[in-house]
Structures are given as C-alpha cells and as structure tokens.
Amino acid sequence: MKFLYDDGSFSFEALRAAGYAVYGGADLGEVLVTWRQIPEGDEEAWSAQWAATAARIERIGRDALAGGHRVSAREALLRASNYYRTADFYRRENPAADAESARLARASRQTFADAAALLDTPARALRIPYEDTTLPGYLFLADDSGTPRPTVLFHGGYDSTLEEDYFALAAGALRRGYNVIAFDGPGQGSTVREQGLHFRPDWEAVVTPVVDGDPVRDTRHGVRLGRLDQLVAGRTRAPASTATRVRCSCSTSAPSTGSTPCSPADLAACRRTGPARETTGRSPVAPSMASRRGPRGRRGGRTPR
Incomplete structure (x- = not known):
C-alpha cells in the first residue's frame, strides 16, 4: 500500500508519522501540508520541512502554555515531538557528527517531556x-x-x-x-x-x-x-x-x-x-x-x- 509517496520508505515513514494521529501524535492537515513541500525521495527536504512543521507546532504549544491553556499546549507539544523525530529519521550518514540530527533529537525529547508533565x-x-x-x-x-x-x-x-x-x-x-x-x-x-x-x-x-x-x-x-x-x-x-x-x-x-x-x-x-x-x-x-x-x-x- 502506498501512502502519499511512491517511494516505499517515504510512504512508510509518512504513514508512521500520520498514524499516530489516533493518539494525539499528529494532525492529518499538518501532515498533508508538510508532504506537499517534500519531493519524492528528497531526504534533505524531508528533514527541513518536517523540522519546520515541528518548530511551528512547538511555538503554538509554547504560546498556549504561556497563556495557561494546558490541554492545547499538551496536544501541540506531543505533535511537535513526533514531527521532530520524523525530521531526524533520514539523517543517518554520520549522526555522531551531525549537529542538526542532535538538535532534532533533543527537541523531540524536550517537547515530549514538557507535554508529559501536562498529562492528566x-x-x-x-x-x-x-x-x-x-x-x-x-x-x-x-x-x-x-x-x-x-x-x-x-x-x-x-x-x-x-x-x-x-x-x-x-x-x-x-x-x-x-x-x-x-x-x-x-x-x-x-x-x-x-x-x-x-x-x-x-x-x-x-x-x-x-x-x-x-x-x-x-x-x-x-x-x-x-x-x-x-x-x-x-x-x-x-x-x-x-x-x-x-x-x-x-x-x-x-x-x-x-x-x-x-x-x-x-x-x-x-x-x-x-x-x-x-x-x-x-x-x-x-x-x-x-x-x-x-x-x-x-x-x-x-x-x-
């Protein structure tokens, strides 16, 4: 089964990111907007566009938290965590020396940690x-x-x-x-x-x-x-x-x-x-x-x- 992409790996990873919508890890509209910016098989664009989506959703979460909107903050930060993880997925050439990969991984962990503190x-x-x-x-x-x-x-x-x-x-x-x-x-x-x-x-x-x-x-x-x-x-x-x-x-x-x-x-x-x-x-x-x-x-x- 193909999901958004003909490339088998891109199809799987897009489905993986979107599939978590059932438990608050994604929003289908955000996934589709990101997908439209990523050419087939372009791993650099994949990382850049998912990172941009993650940063945008994180800002929404931070603003909601500052405004005292606990649920909205939690939901946005959970999605941002998943999107940061997705952005990092193909950065595997030399991850030990990849500063951007390290940043994305830290951002995924931190946004999740902040969301986890807001769970009921x-x-x-x-x-x-x-x-x-x-x-x-x-x-x-x-x-x-x-x-x-x-x-x-x-x-x-x-x-x-x-x-x-x-x-x-x-x-x-x-x-x-x-x-x-x-x-x-x-x-x-x-x-x-x-x-x-x-x-x-x-x-x-x-x-x-x-x-x-x-x-x-x-x-x-x-x-x-x-x-x-x-x-x-x-x-x-x-x-x-x-x-x-x-x-x-x-x-x-x-x-x-x-x-x-x-x-x-x-x-x-x-x-x-x-x-x-x-x-x-x-x-x-x-x-x-x-x-x-x-x-x-x-x-x-x-x-x-």
Whole structure:
C-alpha cells in the first residue's frame, strides 16, 4: 500500500508519522501540508520541512502554555515531538557528527517531556539502573488513585525512540486501564548518542533490571506484568528469573527478524492476564507500528538506526 509517496520508505515513514494521529501524535492537515513541500525521495527536504512543521507546532504549544491553556499546549507539544523525530529519521550518514540530527533529537525529547508533565496524570521520568549507568524511561499511570493495576513493560526497536513509545502503545494502554513502563534499551533512542550504548543479543540482561526495579514494584502491587517489544533483531525474551512475574511476553516484529511476533491470540492472552477492562475491541498498539516492510526487506526499506 502506498501512502502519499511512491517511494516505499517515504510512504512508510509518512504513514508512521500520520498514524499516530489516533493518539494525539499528529494532525492529518499538518501532515498533508508538510508532504506537499517534500519531493519524492528528497531526504534533505524531508528533514527541513518536517523540522519546520515541528518548530511551528512547538511555538503554538509554547504560546498556549504561556497563556495557561494546558490541554492545547499538551496536544501541540506531543505533535511537535513526533514531527521532530520524523525530521531526524533520514539523517543517518554520520549522526555522531551531525549537529542538526542532535538538535532534532533533543527537541523531540524536550517537547515530549514538557507535554508529559501536562498529562492528566503526569508521567514520571525514570533512570533505570543498568550495569554502571542508567537507561531512560517513563512511568505512565492510568490515574492517580493508587489502585493496583496490570503493568505493561514496553520498548521499541531499531529506529524507535522512548518518546514514540507513548503513541505506539502507552496512550492506548492507559485508556484501557493499564499502567505502562516504557524505556529505551542500549542501542535505542538517546542511549546511542548520549551514552555510547549499543544493542546486545542477550536482551534479558536489559529487561531484568527493569522488571526488578522500583517502578515495577511500586505500580503492580502483586498484579500481573506483561511485556511487549517491537522489531529487535534476534529473540528477545523475559529473563528466566522473572518468569513468575512476567505473565505474557511477545513481540510486534515480523518473523524475518527472528522474533516470535504477537498474534491476535497473543495480544488477547496479554489482556486476559489482568483485570483491566477493554472498552473497545482494538489492540492498544497504534496501527502505524504494525509489522510492515519496505521493498528492500527492512522496515521502511532503509538502514535502521
């Protein structure tokens, strides 16, 4: 299926950006206005035009916040975060030395952090102990009642970011009564540029400190814990030491990555592990993050970051 572009990668990434509209990460009018300024396959124009849209929407959010309009500010800053991430996507030639890439990544993180503080139940930024450093994360609570709820652990994949995790899963899970702990593992998001961390095959060494950390103990209160991941090469698995605590675990990645993908039955099983009530028949996973492939066999057909 083509969306706005004939180029498979541009089509996928435009759909990815627009798909988050369902959870406040985009506005279709803003997406279409940006699309009209970007020639087919022009990665420089892609970065420049998405960055311009992001900056414009951020200004709207900052002005709304200064005027005391909390909801309008939150909504604009969430969209700006997604647009900054989209602007940075193709800047992969030499990201370690790319000052504009670093600026866009920081802007995506900062606009999201400012929006997260404006959620009805503000998100809590986490630093999760990991070896001799920490991993960034967020704790999202369905409400501030302190009611024990099932907790979902979630991380993205090759080219995902922690902030994107909110649109991909957390927002939908919160609506359905789940708490969510989202985090970037080594090799994901800011951990590469800011900390020099890279992917590792024994992913249980990453998940274990998250499962054993204080945020999980504080939120689940003995109720069931589930884990979802996206597009991480090789098999990612819940550590054996936590098998009695992680009641379901699956991946939204396609079989070609080597991971076991989430089927509808898997997602249903994860929902059955806890008492959270489903208000609709839809999975909390946003549609644009389903396992789609570009024409060259990789997600979006481009080298993942």
